Amino acid sequence: MSLNTVNKVSQEASSTDYPVKSIDWLTRLIGFDTVSRHSNLALINDVQAYCEQLGLTVDLTFNKEKNKANLFVTVPAGQDADQINHGLVLSGHTDVVPVDGQTWTSDPFVATIRDDKLYGRGACDMKGFIACALALLPQAVALSNQGKLRRPLHLALSFDEEVGCLGAPLILADLKMRGITPDYCIVGEPTNMTMVVAHKGIAVYRCRVHGKSAHSSLTHQGVNAISYASRLIGFVDELAQAISHRDDNDDLFDVPYSTLSVGTIHGGTATNIVPNLCEFTFDYRNLPHMTQDDIVAPIQTKIAELTEQMQARAPETGIELLQEESVPAMRDGDNAELQALVTALTGDDERHKVAYATEGGQYTNSGIPTIICGPGSIEQAHKADEFVALSEIERCDGFLQKLLESCTA
Numbered sequence: 001m002s003l004n005t006v007n008k009v010s011q012e013a014s015s016t017d018y019p020v021k022s023i024d025w026l027t028r029l030i031g032f033d034t035v036s037r038h039s040n041l042a043l044i045n046d047v048q049a050y051c052e053q054l055g056l057t058v059d060l061t062f063n064k065e066k067n068k069a070n071l072f073v074t075v076p077a078g079q080d081a082d083q084i085n086h087g088l089v090l091s092g093h094t095d096v097v098p099v100d101g102q103t104w105t106s107d108p109f110v111a112t113i114r115d116d117k118l119y120g121r122g123a124c125d126m127k128g129f130i131a132c133a134l135a136l137l138p139q140a141v142a143l144s145n146q147g148k149l150r151r152p153l154h155l156a157l158s159f160d161e162e163v164g165c166l167g168a169p170l171i172l173a174d175l176k177m178r179g180i181t182p183d184y185c186i187v188g189e190p191t192n193m194t195m196v197v198a199h200k201g202i203a204v205y206r207c208r209v210h211g212k213s214a215h216s217s218l219t220h221q222g223v224n225a226i227s228y229a230s231r232l233i234g235f236v237d238e239l240a241q242a243i244s245h246r247d248d249n250d251d252l253f254d255v256p257y258s259t260l261s262v263g264t265i266h267g268g269t270a271t272n273i274v275p276n277l278c279e280f281t282f283d284y285r286n287l288p289h290m291t292q293d294d295i296v297a298p299i300q301t302k303i304a305e306l307t308e309q310m311q312a313r314a315p316e317t318g319i320e321l322l323q324e325e326s327v328p329a330m331r332d333g334d335n336a337e338l339q340a341l342v343t344a345l346t347g348d349d350e351r352h353k354v355a356y357a358t359e360g361g362q363y364t365n366s367g368i369p370t371i372i373c374g375p376g377s378i379e380q381a382h383k384a385d386e387f388v389a390l391s392e393i394e395r396c397d398g399f400l401q402k403l404l405e406s407c408t409a
């Protein structure tokens, strides 16, 4: 108890001036270089201090190396302001993609406003939404202190979203451990403030074909890894064609079928050597109703068939298939009540389904109905001169304001 008091006093003594407006928060957040390969702790510590200055208690979960953290904070509801279960989660990832090899008009880590657009890495993906959520907190805290908040408001900031959604599962596991089951979640990825109700999943695979070397004049003594890899790649392409013509595809997606695409290939050392290794990668972007087994099973059958042929010639050869990354799809339907709430608040009943993956599928899978809605366009994400229109930030502020009001009703 006394330790807490000491902490509180020292924090007050060193209290910092934090931005009030979303745009100023966005400027501050862009100033932290949180490219996924770097630590995000400077940003997290800054937000933590802000939350603590507002009297909130933050909960951090770390990666193994302890150089990255998720932050989860709750503005409690209830008469005694002690209720933290249920409620609405506003979720955003703190990491951004690299700027390597891109030509920017201005410094990507210094927010710059030109023609009513704010430029900077993360402007739309997705520090814009986080900025709006942070700017909303003081008002939420005031309502909570007045006993007017009926439903807690949570803010979840994750790390390593851009490299496979690695942070959010730690938040979800922590919530489970603490017995907190939020009612809804809104992931603020850029959707031009329209409602995205479903997205595809991603699975990335690496395939290693192990053949046997020989001089290229003695092909009968070797097993050509590139040749077998190319047969397997041909099969993957045929499978991609087949799944694009399934009759259960979904026209609400801009690409209405699951896609399968080979991305990289490496193999061989010299033209006059039968190669003993060929390695390629492919990714699968599945519609929510399709599972990874739908594509992995036929590929594995093909691998077994090719392996048998290879091993008949040299038993030490074979094919390995490794899953490198996997992010679940977000289903439509689990979130019907939340969709209705958002439609009621915005008067907009447009619903979209998108090809890119977010943390939404992870939230949905742990039983938290989720939609995606945030400022800016995915068109600008990951590119040079990433920007968010200031009007989008304004719209997001308006939307969050209505959401907060819905938590008081």
Ligand SMILES: [Zn+2]
Pocket: 093, 125, 126, 161, 189
């Ligand atoms: Zn994003």
